[in-house]
Amino acid sequence: MRTDSTRISEEARTAAKEYIENVYGKEYYENRYYKTKADSQDAHEAIRPTYVDLNPDEIKESLTNDQYKLYKLIYNRFIASQMSAAIFDTLAVKINANEYNFRANGQTIKFKGFMTLYVETEDNEKKEEFSKIPPLEEKQELKKEKIDSKQSFTEPPPRYTEASLVKALEEKGIGRPSTYSPIITTILARRYVEKIQKQLHPTELGRIVNKLLTENFSDVINVEFTAQMEEEFDKIAERKRKLEKSNSRILWTI
Numbered sequence: 001m002r003t004d005s006t007r008i009s010e011e012a013r014t015a016a017k018e019y020i021e022n023v024y025g026k027e028y029y030e031n032r033y034y035k036t037k038a039d040s041q042d043a044h045e046a047i048r049p050t051y052v053d054l055n056p057d058e059i060k061e062s063l064t065n066d067q068y069k070l071y072k073l074i075y076n077r078f079i080a081s082q083m084s085a086a087i088f089d090t091l092a093v094k095i096n097a098n099e100y101n102f103r104a105n106g107q108t109i110k111f112k113g114f115m116t117l118y119v120e121t122e123d124n125e126k127k128e129e130f131s132k133i134p135p136l137e138e139k140q141e142l143k144k145e146k147i148d149s150k151q152s153f154t155e156p157p158p159r160y161t162e163a164s165l166v167k168a169l170e171e172k173g174i175g176r177p178s179t180y181s182p183i184i185t186t187i188l189a190r191r192y193v194e195k196i197q198k199q200l201h202p203t204e205l206g207r208i209v210n211k212l213l214t215e216n217f218s219d220v221i222n223v224e225f226t227a228q229m230e231e232e233f234d235k236i237a238e239r240k241r242k243l244e245k246s247n248s249r250i251l252w253t254i
Contacts, residue, residue: 003044004170004177006034008078012048016082019052024116030084048078080118087111091133095142106133159199173227 008016013031020029049071056063056072063071087110095102109115160168166180175183187193192206202210213221235241 003047005044006046008046008048012045012052013082015052016079020079020083024083027111028083028113028116030082032082034081046078047074049075052079076118080114083114083117084111086113086115091136093133093136097144104133108132159201161198161200162195165200172223173230174223175226176230 017029017031052075054075056068056075060068089108089110091106093104093106095104158164162184165184169175169180169183187200187206188195190205191203192209193200193202195201219225232241
């Protein structure tokens with residue numbers, strides 16, 4: 001992967017518009033533009049299918065299983081990015097029973113929009129659960145059918161998965177799209193972490209290495225230093241800054 005840009009060409013935009021309107025209807029199309037982050041590698045387009053006519057299900061027999069899954073993900077997400085928003089009816093109900101207060105949330109979908117093709121799932125994030133609630137009126141008397149008791153405890157933050165680690169690297173400005181995969185491959189190959197049920201768990205070796213590096217090289221082993229270096233490299237690539245060598249030292253000049 002060489003890009004984290006969200007920009008697409010006008011040719012691709014037009015092709016997506018024609019495909020969506022022909023297959024789903026005009027009400028499903030929305031001409032969408034997305035903001036590009038300041039440190040985004042925008043030299044390349046967003047990751048997208050070359051031809052929208054090549055529907056993944058139609059060419060499935062010509063692909064391996066892994067190729068099909070990857071292409072379908074890219075294809076569906078690209079088309080969905082140019083589709084209308086989904087519309088929901090959301091209902092929140094407060095129920096008073098003597099000195100107790102209960103709350104129920106319900107949600108029904110009125111218009112699927114982009115969700116016809118693609119629904120994003122987020123790793124390790126528990127979303128508020130919605131259920132179907134029948135039509136109700138204010139101050140309506142309800143009949144109790146059953147009560148399910150449940151006790152909850154505060155849980156620690158979930159461990160990183162490969163996907164959530166990439167997201168964290170991106171948010172903190174560490175690395176670039178082309179380096180995310182090598183970063184994860186390296187920490188796994190050197191046994192700094194191990195993957196258990198898709199989650200990354202630090203090994204004893206990883207803890208020791210981390211402790212030694214952070215205690216002795218805190219000026220280098222920190223998020224700010226890494227993000228700043230990436231920013232400096234970007235400026236050099238954009239010819240906003242020159243890299244000059246003087247003896248054994250490297251000097252940054254504007």
